[in-house]
Amino acid sequence: MTTRAGFAAIIGAPNAGKSTLTNRLVGAKVSIVTQKVQTTRFPVRGVAMAGETQIILVDTPGIFAPRRRLDRAMVRSAWGGAEEADTIVHLVDSVAELASAEPGAKSADKRSAIDVASIVEGLQRSGKKAILALNKIDGMRRDTLLALAQRLFETGVYSEVFMISAADGQGVDDLKARLAQLMPESPWLYPEEQTADLPVRLLAAEITREKLFLRVHEELPYAAAVETTAFEERKDGSVRIEQSIYVERESQRPIILGKNGQTLKWIGQKSREELTELLERPVHLFLHVKVDERWADKREFYGDVGLDFDV
């Protein structure tokens, strides 16, 4: 039996749908998804099986013009993930890309198009060919898509084009089959049943961060981090998890707490439900809100997940 295994990095502008695609290819949730840009903060590995082939997907942070130290570290790690991979998928939000060319385009769409252009330049510099995957084709017209595919393909940095919807699954099986062909002959790199490669404390913190963003993304445009401070297996088979939610300013604390603590309660409930399912045992979750104005610049948070802060 010949087995294959290798790495496929998924790069793209913030919000292109990279984590949604990673989860869909793996068939399980390994990376969190929100409607906010810059949700993924460090490379997350998901393991997908296609027959005798193991495709290790590297979901990367969005690539964009960085300002803060955390941003720079995120963007660098995204390119790092691409360099080490056997194949690169550049995922593009087709809706944003097409909208950016319209008169009166939204600034978010324009920003996304600028980020796409910078990724094309990065690929040109690296001399590597990528697979172009045009995402979010659900509900889009075919002719507009073809024109977009052609325009991007002419940059010369792509070997082929796929049109997909990570959300509803269209085209994803074809992309997966192609990725499987591109993997080198190799023994499998992970046990067959493993889907994610993320320490469980970190995954638990990510799940709470997802719920936090889902609930307060308008009021808290950027600033929050979650850390698991205790993870204790108990004799009765349950697990006790303590987490700190860090915000940058005292004024943000009430946003997370909500009226009578309702918002924090909702976040805790949703996170606990998902953790219970994920860990397959009862979970007791305790959340604390802390103010730390410099969390984004802190090495402790991200050093252990492979973000390199030395500039």
Ligand SMILES: Nc1nc2c(ncn2[C@@H]2O[C@H](COP(=O)(O)OP(=O)(O)OP(=O)(O)O)[C@@H](O)[C@H]2O)c(=O)[nH]1
């Ligand atoms: N309509 C539609 N929406 C999608 C599709 N794929 C992803 N989305 C939505 O796009 C948003 C961003 O998805 P993510 O998977 O978090 O995007 P990302 O590229 O990982 O984002 P960052 O980690 O912030 O860089 C979410 O609201 C998704 O539900 C798709 O195929 N169609």
Ligand SMILES: [Mg+2]
């Ligand atoms: Mg993501």
